[in-house]
Structures are given as C-alpha cells and as structure tokens.
C-alpha cells in the first residue's frame with residue numbers, strides 16, 4: 257500500500273516536471289506545422305510565439321502560405337513558390353524576412369504573393385509570431 261502511494265506520488269511529480277518543462281502538445285510546432293487541432297484547442301490554446309505563428313500560417317483565412325509554398329507538416333504542398341526550408345541560414349537578417357512577408361511587392365514588383373503587412377491581412381503581432389516559426393524551418 258505504501259509502495260503504491262509512493263509510486264503514485266512519484267509519477268505525478270514526474271508528470272508535473274514534464275508539464276513545467278514545456279513538453280505540452282502546444283510547444284511541438286518547431287520545424288513543422290502542427291495539427292489543426294493544436295491551433296483550435298480552446299481549452300489549451302497555444303501560448304508560445306512559434307506555435308501561434310505556425311497556426312497563423314496554417315489558417316486558410318490568415319496566412320494560408322502553404323497554398324503557394326511547400327512547408328513541412330502542411331496539409332498539402334504548394335508548388336508555385338519556393339519551398340520554405342533552411343530559413344535561418346537563408347535569412348540571417350530577420351528584418352529581410354519581415355520585409356518579404358509585409359510587402360513582397362517591394363522586393364519583387366508584380367509578385368503574386370499578397371502584401372500581408374501593407375494590406376493588413378495579418379497584424380504586426382501575427383507577423384512577429386509567424387517569423388519566429390519560419391526561423392525553425
């Protein structure tokens with residue numbers, strides 16, 4: 257009986273440490289888009305910038321970036337734009353990545369990529385978050 261109680265106490269302590277350490281499903285977006293369920297979980301909404309940003313990208317009414325780009329974990333792979341891979345190596349300057357998302361027309365006039373910032377399709381906070389996610393790819 258005592259052993260059982262010790263076991264239960266020990267196990268719950270281990271679970272608490274895991275949760276405190278951030279090993280919750282919401283923190284698993286780094287490197288690939290999460291399951292839509294993670295984004296729509298009203299009881300346990302994502303709170304970290306990386307997962308929130310991944311959810312902005314995933315949302316068809318927000319970023320929908322995977323409609324054109326190949327992004328790891330996306331429901332399908334867009335093939336009209338370059339795959340979003342090795343972002344940190346290719347965009348060591350965060351400001352350049354932000355400029356590309358905010359106003360791509362400024363970088364490549366006539367591009368089909370929507371000006372997510374200039375047209376206020378996404379908020380400043382949403383763009384901040386999605387950049388944090390992009391840099392994990």
Ligand code: HEC
Pocket residue numbers: 313318319320321322323324325336337338339340353356357360364367368369370372386390
């Ligand atoms: C309608 C299609 C379309 C959508 C939607 C789109 N893009 Fe793009 N994107 C492009 C194209 C095409 C390019 C290639 C350069 C150009 O023509 O502007 C590009 C280029 C980029 C680049 C530079 C890539 C590189 O390898 O140099 C980044 C970063 C980028 N897009 C991020 C995003 C993000 C983030 C989103 C969602 C918020 C998004 N794009 C949504 C079409 C799109």
